[in-house]
Amino acid sequence: MEPIINAAPDDKTLIKDSDERAFAQDVIDASQEALVLVDFWADWCQPCxxxxxxxxxxxxxxxGKARxxxxxxxxxQGLAAQLRIQSLPTVYVFKDGRPVDGFQGAVPESQITQIIDAHASEGSGNDQIEAALDQAAQLLDAGDAETAAALYAQILQADGEEKRALAGLAQAQLKLGQPDEARALLDAVPEAERAKPPFSQVQAALDLAAQATAAGDPQALKARIEKDPDDLAARYDLALALAAAGDRAGAGDQLLEILRRDRSWNDDAARKQLVTLFEAAGPxxxxxxxxxxxLSSLLFA
Structure with missing residues (x-):
């Protein structure tokens, strides 16, 4: 019997249901091998x-080019809040571990195919831009925001509407201590686009930067907590102060401790702030x- 050549993958490989616990494996890890479309839906949603x-x-x-x-x-609901799902259906497109595109509402199959082809095609004329975007992202992750910003600016000279370059440049400006410049870039993006990748991460980072003005003195807040460990307002303000100083782990620890002591404190403020930290850091x-x-272990325990 002759072997089957280029057989299409079966549905179990291409299409699956997932949840918050398996998201990293099913989406982030899997998108290193193929494009992953994430469909956020609900039973009551007719367009879904x-x-x-x-x-x-x-x-x-x-x-096999997409899953x-x-x-x-x-x-x-926690995952939906983290990714700022505001209407249904919403689809995010992940590639190489990062959200690169997205859309809302019921669209025709032909439009979905165009999106898949645009991001998953091999040997396209955009290979140089793709390589430059990858290099800029690596520089940004490594802490070289200045070089990353210069590279993102070069990409925008070649394609002024490249979303990932716009978002990347704004992120680099934030890391360079230029929030006004980052906000000006984001303000030029249509409002409907700001809530979707890749701009949602920048918006969350800007929100955190704005909260820095409300943060108190960390030492004074720590003294209040030592005196009264149940002073959840002081823990929350300390989390804001630590996040403003770049100590995300310290901020996360304080927010998790609030949830351990009172899960619904201040209208679920601790969980919401954690979600903002996740958005700013990236998936x-x-x-x-x-x-x-x-967070999942705490909420679902």
């Missing part, structure tokens, strides 16, 4: 019932992965 079959058909026709992961938002950052697991 129109979109999901189109997504499944487009992914099957892509023959589909379906997330029920009613069963994964693949080690802080996000570690503290999201800790």
């Amino acid at each position: 019932k129109q979109l999901t079959p189109a997504l499944e058909a487009a992914v099957r026709k892509a023959r 589909l992961v379906k997330i029920n938002v009613d069963q994964n 693949t950052d080690s802080f996000t992965l570690e503290y999201r697991r800790a």
Whole structure:
């Protein structure tokens, strides 16, 4: 019998349901091998019932270039909040561990195919830009924000509408202590786009930067906590101060301790602030992965 050549992957490989606990493996890790479309849906959402079959058909026709992961938002509200899902259906597109595109509402299969082809095609004319974007992201992750900013600016000279370059430049400006310049860049982006990757991460980082003005003196706040460990307002303010100083782990520890002592304190403020920290750090950052697991263990214990 002759071997089957270029057989299409089966549905179990291409299409799966996932949740908050498996998100890192099913989406972030898997997107290193193929494009991953993440479908956020709910049983009560009628447009979702129109979109999901189109997504499944487009992914099957892509023959391994793309996969589909379906997330029920009613069963994964923390993850939906972290990724700023504001309407249904919403689809995020992940590549190489990062969100690179997204859309909302029921769109035709042909449009989904175009998105898959744009991000998953091999040997396209955008290879140089893709390589430059990867290099700039690596520089930014390594702490060389100045060189990353220069490279993002070069990319924008070649393609002034490249979303990842715009978002990357804004992130670099934030790390260089230039929040006004970063906000000006984001203000030029249509409001509907700011809540979606890759701009949502920059928006969250700007929100954190704005909160720095409300942060008190860390030493005074620590003294209040030593005197009264149940002073949750002091713990929350200390988390803001630590986050403003760049100590995300310290901020995360204080927020988790608030949740251990009173899960619903101040209208769920601690969990919401953790979600903002996750958004600012990005879905693949080690802080996000570690503290999201800790949050899930605490909430679902």
